[in-house]
Amino acid sequence: MTSFDEILAWLNPDRDVAGTIYVQLRQDLTKIFTWNRCPDPDGLTDEVFDRVAKKVHEVRKTYVGDPKLYFYGVARNLIKEIPKKIKTQIPLQGAEPASDPRREAEQENAHMREDCLRLCLQKLSKEKRELIVAYYARDKQAKIDHRIEMAQRLGISVETLRVKAFRIRATLEQCLERCIDRMA
Amino acid sequence: MNEEPVSDALLRQFLLGQVDDQERQRLESMFVTGGLSRERVIAAEQHLLDDFLDDSLTPADRERFLAQYGETPAEQRKLRIAKSIQDWAASGAAVTAAGAAAGSRWSRLRARFRLQPVFMIPIAAVIVLAIVFAVIALRSRWEQRNRYLAMEQELARLNTPSMLRDVPSTMPPLTLRPGAVRSAEAETELTPPANAQFVELHLVWTQKERYPSYHATIRKIDEEQRYTVRDLQLDNSNTIQFRVPEIALPDGGVTVTVVCVLPAVIFG
Numbered sequence: 001m002t003s004f005d006e007i008l009a010w011l012n013p014d015r016d017v018a019g020t021i022y023v024q025l026r027q028d029l030t031k032i033f034t035w036n037r038c039p040d041p042d043g044l045t046d047e048v049f050d051r052v053a054k055k056v057h058e059v060r061k062t063y064v065g066d067p068k069l070y071f072y073g074v075a076r077n078l079i080k081e082i083p084k085k086i087k088t089q090i091p092l093q094g095a096e097p098a099s100d101p102r103r104e105a106e107q108e109n110a111h112m113r114e115d116c117l118r119l120c121l122q123k124l125s126k127e128k129r130e131l132i133v134a135y136y137a138r139d140k141q142a143k144i145d146h147r148i149e150m151a152q153r154l155g156i157s158v159e160t161l162r163v164k165a166f167r168i169r170a171t172l173e174q175c176l177e178r179c180i181d182r183m184a
Numbered sequence: 185m186n187e188e189p190v191s192d193a194l195l196r197q198f199l200l201g202q203v204d205d206q207e208r209q210r211l212e213s214m215f216v217t218g219g220l221s222r223e224r225v226i227a228a229e230q231h232l233l234d235d236f237l238d239d240s241l242t243p244a245d246r247e248r249f250l251a252q253y254g255e256t257p258a259e260q261r262k263l264r265i266a267k268s269i270q271d272w273a274a275s276g277a278a279v280t281a282a283g284a285a286a287g288s289r290w291s292r293l294r295a296r297f298r299l300q301p302v303f304m305i306p307i308a309a310v311i312v313l314a315i316v317f318a319v320i321a322l323r324s325r326w327e328q329r330n331r332y333l334a335m336e337q338e339l340a341r342l343n344t345p346s347m348l349r350d351v352p353s354t355m356p357p358l359t360l361r362p363g364a365v366r367s368a369e370a371e372t373e374l375t376p377p378a379n380a381q382f383v384e385l386h387l388v389w390t391q392k393e394r395y396p397s398y399h400a401t402i403r404k405i406d407e408e409q410r411y412t413v414r415d416l417q418l419d420n421s422n423t424i425q426f427r428v429p430e431i432a433l434p435d436g437g438v439t440v441t442v443v444c445v446l447p448a449v450i451f452g
Contacts, residue, residue, distance in 0.1 A: 136273030162227040
């Protein structure tokens with residue numbers, strides 16, 4: 001049994017359920033690294049799984065409780081290690097300077113974003129397109145009232161409406177990022 | 185410890201980085217194990233973003249928000265994109281555009297061109313060339329049509345009864361007899377003098393029947409275009425006088441066709 005199989009077996013005896021938990025856990029840990037302002041959250045998540053993989057054979061025999069908390073514990077240790085790592089880093093001569101956000105902002109000008117937005121909106125279903133446009137329509141207080149009305153009309157809570165808007169926006173963001181990168 | 189409920193205000197503080205380390209770990213543990221639903225966290229983050237975009241965060245919260253969600257270039261880009269979605273949706277045009285996906289074909293084309301600038305110059309060159317060729321072709325057809333109309337007018341003028349009667353030909357008329365297409369006879373050759381404005385043809389009518397009028401058509405042998413003169417008359421010597429401008433007789437030969445016009449029959 002590989003260490004990956006052992007991780008899955010530890011997360012859940014049903015391999016399909018374990019797979020789902022594994023994917024979700026990866027996303028959660030990445031989110032936690034992001035909240036903690038860690039550089040390269042995806043890379044750190046890989047590191048968590050690498051570390052767990054090395055010990056899983058032994059740990060799962062003795063560990064009591066939700067295994068996800070063990071992963072989280074490893075992630076916390078990594079978060080604590082990060083400042084030390086940064087201090088011990090030696091600047092490389094001739095290394096590329098960090099990207100300048102202002103320059104990037106200039107490169108992807110508003111016009112490009114608008115063109116890409118139009119393209120990406122077309123890729124959404126009519127229902128999603130109307131929802132996201134309606135969600136962001138209006139201004140300030142009118143917008144708040146409008147969202148309450150929208151939620152009532154859809155038979156959902158405002159919170160659920162926000163989640164829906166978040167998901168559509170996330171899809172749009174991904175599409176826009178790809179589109180802007182191609183145009184730049 | 186994980187049993188304590190998480191209020192919206194606490195969740196907001198947590199997302200803005202305003203909780204101590206112990207509380208942070210408690211909330212993060214709950215997040216990983218599902219005690220704090222992802223949906224709730226997502227909704228709270230979206231709410232924060234909405235407030236940021238609406239400029240309704242306090243200056244301190246705005247700073248905290250930017251520290252948490254707008255520090256890296258990637259995060260800044262996400263914020264710019266979110267802002268552009270909001271701005272676009274907030275503009276009146278967006279509402280109509282959302283239904284019909286906006287006058288999108290043009291912008292899609294524009295965007296596509298911009299996506300691949302390397303194709304811009306060749307495409308533009310092809311378009312310009314196509315326009316130039318279309319203009320040349322139209323102009324050529326227009327000139328051809330004008331020439332045709334001018335020729336028809338000239339033929340009609342030369343063959344009016346008064347012209348045929350009053351204006352004599354400057355060269356002897358050329359008599360043309362009917363010929364079969366596959367005839368072995370030599371073709372009639374005509375060499376008009378340099379100063380001749382027109383050539384007078386005498387078309388011999390060999391049939392016994394006489395008709396009220398005749399139409400003559402002249403056509404260059406290898407061309408489709410033909411000119412017709414109507415209402416020509418047969419004279420007593422069984423010939424039809426037919427005048428043709430010199431310019432209508434190019435090298436290579438022409439075919440002249442005569443058609444009789446039957447009288448109208450009135451029933452009753």
